[in-house]
Amino acid sequence: MSAVQGFRLRLRAQPDFRVDLSPLQPAVLAGLDVVEVARLELRHANAHVELGELFDIDALSSEAPELRIEGDLRRFDRIGQGMDGGRLSVSGDVGDYLGAAMRSGDIVVEGSAGHLAACEMAGGRLEVRGDVGDFAAGALPGSMDGMRGGTLVVRGKAGARCGDRMRRGTVLLLGDAGDFCASRMVAGTIVLAGSVGTHCGYGMRRGTLVFAGPAPDVPATFAETNHDIRVMWALLSRSLSKLHPAFEGLPGREPRRVVGDLAADGKGEWLIAG
C-alpha cells in the first residue's frame, strides 16, 4: 500500500461549460500519483479537458482512499457517480447527478446539490448539508427504479419528486420536501423532519414515510389503520434515531399510521409521529 491514498483538488477557474466529474473515483485514483491524476480527461461540453487545467492537485496521505474537492462546483455534474468505496467530500455547491448510482463509500457535500442527487443510488452514504434539487433519490428518465440502497441525508430542503420510484434504502430529509414527494415510490424509507408540498405519496405502492415534524394533510387516497404497530415502530424508530440527532426522540412517540396510495395497491404507509 502506497502512502498516498488521497488527493485534494482546488478549483482554479470556472470552466466555460459543464464538466462531467464521474471519472473522479476515490478508490480508482488511490493507485495514481499527482501527475497521472492531473492528466485525467474529463468531458467538457463536447470536448475533453484535463483535470490539471481546472484544478490544483495535492496529494493527501490518508488511511483510506479519499478525495477532497474545494470550490464552487455548480458547473460540475456526476460527482461520485457509480462510486464504489472511499470517501469524497466537496466544500461548495455541486451540479446534477451527485452520487448517482453510487454503490458504496461516503460522500459529503457542504453546499447544495442540483437535480437527480442520489438517483438510482444503490449503497453507501451520501450527505448534502445544503439543499437538493428535483428527483433526489429518484430514477433517471425512463428508468423503472429510483434509489435502491444506502442512505441519503439532506440537511436542507428537497425539490419536487424526492424519492420518485424509490425502491430501497433510506432518505433522511431535515428540511422541507417539494411537491410529489415519494411519488410512485416502490419501497424503502423516507423520513421527513420538515413539511411536504402537494401530492405527497402520489401513486405510492409500498414503502414507508415517517413524518417526524409537522403532520401532513392526508390525501383522500390514503386510509387510516388502527392496529398495534409498536413492534415494527420499535425496530424502525430505534434504527432511525441512531442515524441523526434530529430523530433521537422517535422511539418514544406513538405514530398514527395511514396506508396508500389506495389507487396503487395501498401497501405504502405513512407513520405520522409529529
Add this chain to the structure above:
Amino acid sequence: MVRNDVTIDPTFAEAFPMKATRVLITAHNDTWARHAAVAMTGFATSVIACGCEAGIERMLSAEETPDGRPGISVLLFSMSGKELAKQLERRVGQCVLTCPTTAIYAGLEEGEAVALGKNLRFFGDGWQISKLIDGRRYWRVPVMDGEFVAQETTAVVKAVGGGNLLLLARDTDAALAGAEAAVEAMRAVPGVIMPFPGGVVRSGSKVGSKYASLMASTNDAFCPALMPLAKKTELDVGTRCVMEIVIDGLTEADVSAAMRAGIEALVARGGEAGVTRISAGNYGGKLGPFHFHLHKLLGAEGGL
C-alpha cells in the same frame, strides 16, 4: 476420583456434530413469550424421532431484545441444516406465528442463512410487507391481533450435541433431587440446552438393539433391573436409580462449561445427598469426534 464422597468415573462423554440456530422470541410480556417458546420447543427431546432437539436457553429482559419487549432465547439443534430448516419453519409457523403478540428474530449473526419469516410470510396472502432495517429484512404479516413481525432469516452454525452426564444415585428421591440441582446449575451456562423433560432423561439408550428395526434401545448396563441379568453392568447393589442429563451446545466449550457446572453442583451437594457416582455415556470413542473427559473437565483442581 472421589470428590466430597462423589465418585467421578475416569470416562468421557462422546458427542456429535450437529447444526444449530438460536432464535429470539419477543412478546407483549414474558408470559406470552414463554408460551410461544414452550410450544415451539415441545416434542423436541431427541433427534431419534422428533426431528430436532430444542430448548429454552434463557429469558431476555426488554433491554436485550431487538424491539424492546420481554423475550426468550431458544436453541434448536438438528443433524442436518436441511432438517433444521424444516423443523424451524414448522415450529415457528405453528407455535410462534400463532401465539398472541409474538415476534421472532435471529439470535445469531454469523452462519449460513435459513428461512425464518421468509416462507411464513405467505400466510399474509399477499398483504404481507417487508421492511429492510439496518441490513436485516423483516416480514410483517397481518394477523388478527395486529401484525406478526419475523426476521427473514436466521443463521445456522455447526454445533455439538449429545454431551451427557450419568447420575448414579441411592434411590429415586436422591436421583431426582441431584438431577434437578445439576440442571439448574447448567441452565445458567449460555449457549446450551438440556432438551429432555426437565432437562433429565431416565431412558438413556445404547446404539442398536436385538430388534433389527430399532437403532437405539435401553442402556442395559445402567439399568438397575438388569444388574443380575445383563452381560455387563456398571452398577452396584447400592445404586437403585440412574438419571442422565443430555447437553447440546453451540460450541464444544459451551458443552464443557455446562458439564463442569453440573458436576460441580453434584459434588457440592456431596455423596451424602444420595448421588454417589457420576459417569458419562460413550460408544468407545469411535463414533463422535467430541470427547468430554470428566476428569479433564475438573482440571488440575480435580487432583488426578
